[in-house]
Amino acid sequence: MTKLIIQIPCYNEEATLGVTLSELPRDIPGIDRVEWLIVNDGSVDRTVEVAQACGVDHIVSFDHNQGLAKVFMAGIDASLKAGADIIVNTDADNQYCAADIPKLIEPILNGTAEMVVGERPITEIEHFSPAKKVLQRLGSWVVRIASNTKIPDAPSGFRAYSRNAAMQLNVFNEYTYTLETIIQAGQKGMAIASVPIRTNGYLRPSRLVKSIPAYIQRSIFTILRIFMTYRPLRFFSIAGSIPFTLGILLCIRWLILFEPDRARTPSLILAAILILIGFQLWMFGLVADVMSANRKLLEDVQLRLRRSAYEKPNSETRQVRTDGTVRSNQKASTEVSS
Incomplete structure (x- = not known):
């Protein structure tokens, strides 16, 4: 049985999460089971209540805001424990078109890629400022050099991972995971693909881009740090x-x-x-x-430990028990508190 888990990092997404979840698929060709997982990054609004009302299968909760990178890795960890064969990451602001998920996972299903990144039509996105568009291209160019890949839209958060690829991910950057995971995949020799995707209308401002000067500063620092770490x-x-x-x-x-x-x-x-x-x-x-x-030797050891810890469950339905509590929400539902 092939299981796909769609994970969504959430921080005060009460206003947009319902719209995003309403467009997520439950049936995808080539997939036997589709489950949804949200990572609640210390939200103080009704994000969790909205998720439960929409039938989310797994809820991972942090008591305080941890940042996108840590939340992403928490979702990957929970998805692996829940027995995911493929993990799709998308945003809670409904930026990415959920109808493109079958296209996104197709290279993984046919065995040509272990990681797939959705390529947005950057030049056609009206709410992206000229400075942000330039930085998107610059960041992607640096990532291509550092990773020896040909991903045209490295900052895209709409991506899919095979189980094997997800087990090898590590994110040291506290700001974002997008650039670093591509470089890691390239360094490890994973097959990476890019597919064109569509975007939806603008619902809210980006949480990562609070101001253009701050975005430029953090982007440059992130790129330099990643390049210094992996090259x-x-x-x-x-x-x-x-x-x-x-x-x-x-x-x-x-x-x-x-x-x-x-x-x-x-x-x-x-x-x-x-x-x-x-x-x-x-x-x-x-x-x-x-x-x-x-570092590479330690990553090999970590991969062996993860493969042992995340051994696929034998039964079709499995509750994931961690340090937190397990809550049932129609299907096997997991809530992890930290």
């Missing part, structure tokens, strides 16, 4: 080449303008400092590259 040798090589090259140019200038009666010592000292900084950054890159090998 340390390349990152520090580029960073070290800049001062090293400037130092060499200053040395050449010093030699060209050299006069016996004018030593030009300050220029030579600055050149030496820049060259030294360049060498130090290169050394940082080598050390970080060696450390990344240890």
Whole structure:
């Protein structure tokens, strides 16, 4: 039996969650069972009540707001424990067209991909500002370089994961999971695909984009941190080449303008400092590259532990029991408190 779980991160989504859930499918060709899961990120409104009224199968709850990245991973964990073969992630603001879910999971069903990212028509989305559209392209370009993939819309949150791919995910960034998971998948050699999807009308402002300057700042920091984590040798090589090259140019200038009666010592000292900084950054890159090998070994160990812990249940219906309580809501329903 092939089970698909659609997970939705939620933070005060009372106004839009009902609309989003009303469009989610319960029957999909090639899937035997479709279940819904929401991750309540410390909502203070009626998000949970709306979810229960709409027949959500699993509810994962946090007492306080944890942020999108942690909520995403909590949903992945709960979906794996519930026996999901495929996990689809979508947003509670109904941004993505739920009718495209069959198209999204098709590459996983036919075995050509383990992770699929929905490609939005960015240029046609009216409520995206020009600055945000540019950043979307920039972020996707950096991710393509760091991951060796060809995903055109890396920040898209409408995506599908196979069970095997979901078990290998780790998110260290606290801001968002979208860019990092693609880079991880590329580094691990997973087959990644992209399919064009449709978007729905604008219902509410983005929770991640509170202001364009803040979005730019956090996006740049996120991209740099991800690039530093997963491509340390390349990152520090580029960073070290800049001062090293400037130092060499200053040395050449010093030699060209050299006069016996004018030593030009300050220029030579600055050149030496820049060259030294360049060498130090290169050394940082080598050390970080060696450390990344240890991270890969730890990820292999973690994958083995997850495969053992998330062994598929034998029975068709299974309640997922964790540190929280288990609540029945028409079908096997899970509520995890933290």
